[in-house]
Amino acid sequence: MSLERTLTVRVERISRETPEILAFELAHPWGRALPGYEAGAHIDVHMPGGFSRQYSLARAPSNAVSSYVIGVKREAESRGGSASMHERVREGDLLAISAPRNTFPLREEAGHHLLMAGGIGMTPLLAMAQALAARGASFTLCVFARGEDHLAFADALRNPALAPHLRLHLDQGDASQRIDLHALLAERAPNTHLYVCGPGGFMKAVREAAAHWPEDTLHAEYFAAPTDANTGTGLPFTLRLAQRGISVPVAADQTAVDALHEVGIDIPVSCQQGLCGTCVVEGDGEGAEHRDFCLTGSERRHKVALCCSRAKGRELVLQL
Ligand code: FES
Incomplete structure (x- = not known):
């Protein structure tokens, strides 16, 4: 590796x-x-x-x-x-x-961007909000924090360019300013995309409240794999490397990255939890059992994160 x-x-x-x-x-x-x-x-x-x-x-x-x-x-x-x-x-x-990598980009096709930030999850969404404000795009930034003293980057949030777009939910604040996730996400305004980043419980709550949204309009950045995530091991399968014309067996207790390393093919890795996108390659995504948290529904048709994902059946074809 x-x-x-x-x-x-x-x-x-x-x-x-x-x-x-x-x-x-x-x-x-x-x-x-x-x-x-x-x-x-x-x-x-x-x-x-x-x-x-x-x-x-x-x-x-x-x-x-x-x-x-x-x-x-x-x-x-x-x-x-x-x-x-x-x-x-x-x-x-x-x-x-x-160098910077982006597995959580703004979607150019969105007419409105709904940014949902929990605690330290504000970091990518603050950058997104600033970028959207600079280009005059339509967006709402919802920030959830325990209280004023737990609000990171408060100075940046007070910037007049962001203020009209900001909704602040403080657990310890006035009950009238709290955001009801289910009410907020019950209806999706046309062409709205949702971006969420925060602690595991917050991510789960947002995703559950938006479960009826089209999958390609939901974008999440995880800090860690959810505790109920599948591990990188499972049934054995074979990787067919289309460009090299060879097959590589992946044992039950091996990841695809490890199996490729054994035959001298090093795939760059970083998080090894399906979060960062470093190990993503082109391939038959339809034939993969995807276990990552970084690819969108449409990307999963032709990309695979090799640190964690496996074949649905006996073989997975990669463009390697
Ligand atoms: S190494 Fe981070 S997604 Fe695979």
């Missing part, structure tokens, strides 16, 4: 957004421009202790990108990633990151 090429950045600024969330501004060590990105993109951050995590970029892209901003919530059950960022990373430190 291999990781994607990394970039080195310097931690320019660390600011406290809430008691649990720090914002990190990352810049090129010699002040050069960084690779561009689109709203909704994320980067992998390789941090002290050997951890690697994906973080969404929390600011709309500009023509010349001088820095990236990410928000990192210290998770109570952190396996080390968020704790490492909070405790061990200081301003001036150098970090290795991936």
